[in-house]
Amino acid sequence: MDRFYITTAIDYANGDPHLGHAFEKIGADVIARYRRMCGDRVHFLIGMDEHGQKVASEAADRGIEPQALVDDIAERFQAMWRRLSISNDQFIRTTEASHRAGVTALIEAIFRNSPEDFYEKEYEGWYCVGCESFKQDSEIIQGKCILHPTRTLQWVAERNWFFRLSAYTDRLRKLISDTDFLGPKSRRNEMLALLDQGLEDISASRSRFTWGVPFPRPSSTGETQTTYVWFDALPNYLTATGYPNAGFDERWPADLHVVGKDITRFHSIIWPAMLMAAGLELPRHVWAHGFVLLAGDRFSKSAGVRLDLNEAIDRFGPDAFRYFLLREVPFDGDGNFSWERFEERYNAELANAFGNLASRTISMIDRYRGGTVPSGRDETIDAADAADLAAYHTHMSGESGYLLHEALKALWRTVARANEFVDRQAPWKLAADETRSEELDRTLGSLVRQLTRQTAHIAPFMPQRAQDLWERLGAPGNVADHSFDEAGAFDPTGWRVTKGEPLFPKEQK
Numbered sequence: 001m002d003r004f005y006i007t008t009a010i011d012y013a014n015g016d017p018h019l020g021h022a023f024e025k026i027g028a029d030v031i032a033r034y035r036r037m038c039g040d041r042v043h044f045l046i047g048m049d050e051h052g053q054k055v056a057s058e059a060a061d062r063g064i065e066p067q068a069l070v071d072d073i074a075e076r077f078q079a080m081w082r083r084l085s086i087s088n089d090q091f092i093r094t095t096e097a098s099h100r101a102g103v104t105a106l107i108e109a110i111f112r113n114s115p116e117d118f119y120e121k122e123y124e125g126w127y128c129v130g131c132e133s134f135k136q137d138s139e140i141i142q143g144k145c146i147l148h149p150t151r152t153l154q155w156v157a158e159r160n161w162f163f164r165l166s167a168y169t170d171r172l173r174k175l176i177s178d179t180d181f182l183g184p185k186s187r188r189n190e191m192l193a194l195l196d197q198g199l200e201d202i203s204a205s206r207s208r209f210t211w212g213v214p215f216p217r218p219s220s221t222g223e224t225q226t227t228y229v230w231f232d233a234l235p236n237y238l239t240a241t242g243y244p245n246a247g248f249d250e251r252w253p254a255d256l257h258v259v260g261k262d263i264t265r266f267h268s269i270i271w272p273a274m275l276m277a278a279g280l281e282l283p284r285h286v287w288a289h290g291f292v293l294l295a296g297d298r299f300s301k302s303a304g305v306r307l308d309l310n311e312a313i314d315r316f317g318p319d320a321f322r323y324f325l326l327r328e329v330p331f332d333g334d335g336n337f338s339w340e341r342f343e344e345r346y347n348a349e350l351a352n353a354f355g356n357l358a359s360r361t362i363s364m365i366d367r368y369r370g371g372t373v374p375s376g377r378d379e380t381i382d383a384a385d386a387a388d389l390a391a392y393h394t395h396m397s398g399e400s401g402y403l404l405h406e407a408l409k410a411l412w413r414t415v416a417r418a419n420e421f422v423d424r425q426a427p428w429k430l431a432a433d434e435t436r437s438e439e440l441d442r443t444l445g446s447l448v449r450q451l452t453r454q455t456a457h458i459a460p461f462m463p464q465r466a467q468d469l470w471e472r473l474g475a476p477g478n479v480a481d482h483s484f485d486e487a488g489a490f491d492p493t494g495w496r497v498t499k500g501e502p503l504f505p506k507e508q509k
Helices: 019-037 053-062 066-083 097-113 165-178 185-197 229-233 261-278 309-316 318-328 339-369 379-397 404-425 427-431 434-458 463-473 484-489
Strands: 003-008 041-049 090-093 118-128 154-163 256-260 286-289 292-294 335-337
Touching: 003 019, 019 041, 019 066, 019 256, 019 286, 019 292, 019 309, 019 318, 019 379, 019 404, 041 066, 041 229, 053 066, 066 090, 097 118, 097 229, 097 261, 154 261, 165 185, 165 261, 185 261, 229 261, 256 261, 261 286, 309 318, 309 339, 318 335, 318 339, 318 404, 318 463, 335 339, 339 404, 339 427, 339 434, 339 463, 379 404, 379 434, 379 484, 404 427, 404 434, 427 434, 434 463, 434 484
Parallel strands: 003 041, 003 256, 041 090, 256 286, 292 335
Antiparallel strands: 118 154
C-alpha cells in the first residue's frame, strides 16, 4: 500500500468560505477519495491561515481579539466542509502551538544549514495587505494590486530579516523545467518566465505587527520581530506531520499540493527554496488550478464579487453541487459559474441521464425479475466501457495532470452508452416475448454491471449519491471501501435491488 499525502492551501481567516475555496477543497477531496479507492494510504490535510496583518486589522475593526475572530471563522469553514463531505484527515490551524514550534524549528534549520541565507536589510516598497506581500511594478496597475483592486497599497519602510531567494534561481529553474514538479503546463511556463526576469530576495520578518509567530532571532538592534505571514503559512504542510519531532518523515514529503494559480509563486518558488535552504525534501508535485468566475469576474470579498455558497448548495444538494463545479470548470484553467448552466447540467446529466438510467434499470429488474438481478453480461459493452474508464484513470491519477473534468467526461460516455443500450435492446419488448428471456437476462445483468462500475467511479465526486445507489443495487458494504478493480470484477447475479425516490429529483417549478 502506497502512502499519499495531499494538501490544499490553507484558507485565510478573514471572512466566510466562498466558491473558490469550495472548488479547491472539492477537487482535492475527489483526488483523495480516488487514491483511497486505488488502495493508497491517504492523508488529506486542509486548514486555516490565521496570522498576519489582515487578520489583526479585521479583529480590531470588530473590536475583538484576533484569537476570537479566527476561532469563529475556523468553525464556519469546518461546518461548510462537513456539509460538502470533504474527507480531510486533519485540519491544521496556524495558531496551534505545534505549528508555531514547527515554524520556529524550520527557520532555525535554515540558519544552521544555510547560514548566509538570512540577512538583515532596510527595505521599502508597496505592500498589499490583501495578498500579505510586497508588490513589484508588474503587479500594480493604476496604483492598485492586480488581485485586490479595491485595496489601497501601503508604502512600507522597515529593517527586516530577509531570505536570499535569489540564490536558488538555477536550482528552481531546473526543478520546474526538468521535472513534473509543477502543473499544469501554463503555470510552469509562467514560473519559468518569472525566473527569467530574476528573483528578488524576500522579507522573512515584519516589525509593525505582533499577530503571528515570533521570528526566532532578534535583529541586530535587539528588536523582536514577527515571522512574515508566508514564512508562517507555507510550513503548515510540514508542521502538520509533526516536524521537527521524530517520525515526521513517515509522511513527509507531501505528494501533492493543490493550490490556486494566484499563489503558484509561493508554492513553486518560495516554498521549495525554503526547504532547500533547510536541507529538507521537496514536495513531489504542485497543481495550480484556475479560478471560478461569476460573469467573468473572480470571486473576491474585497471586490464585492460573491455568491452565497449555502444557496448554491441548497439548489440541488451537496453532491450535485460537487459534480457541477468539477464538470463545468476545468481543473487546469478558469471557468464560469452560472445558475443556468447548473440547472442545465443537473437536468441533462444527473436527473435525465444517470438518475433515469439507474431508476429504470432497477424498476425493470423489479418488474420483470422480481427484484433479483439475473445472470448476464454484454462483453462488447464491457470492452467499450473499459476504454473510457482507462481514460478516467489517466485523468484522475495525475498521469496526464489532474484533469478532473476530463475524467467526468469519460465516465459520462459510459452513461450515454448504457442509455443507448437500453433504447436499443428495449427490455420491455423482450419481456413481452417468452422466447427472448435469455436476452432479457443478458440485458438487465449487463446494465447492473455498468451501473456498478459507474457508481464506483462516481463515488469520489458524489459520495452520498453513490452510496445510495450502491445500496439500491444490492451491492455489498460501502462503495468507498472497495477498490476500482474489485468493483469492476463484481458479479451482481442474485443481488436484490430496491426501488426508491429519484436520485436526482427534478426541480419543482
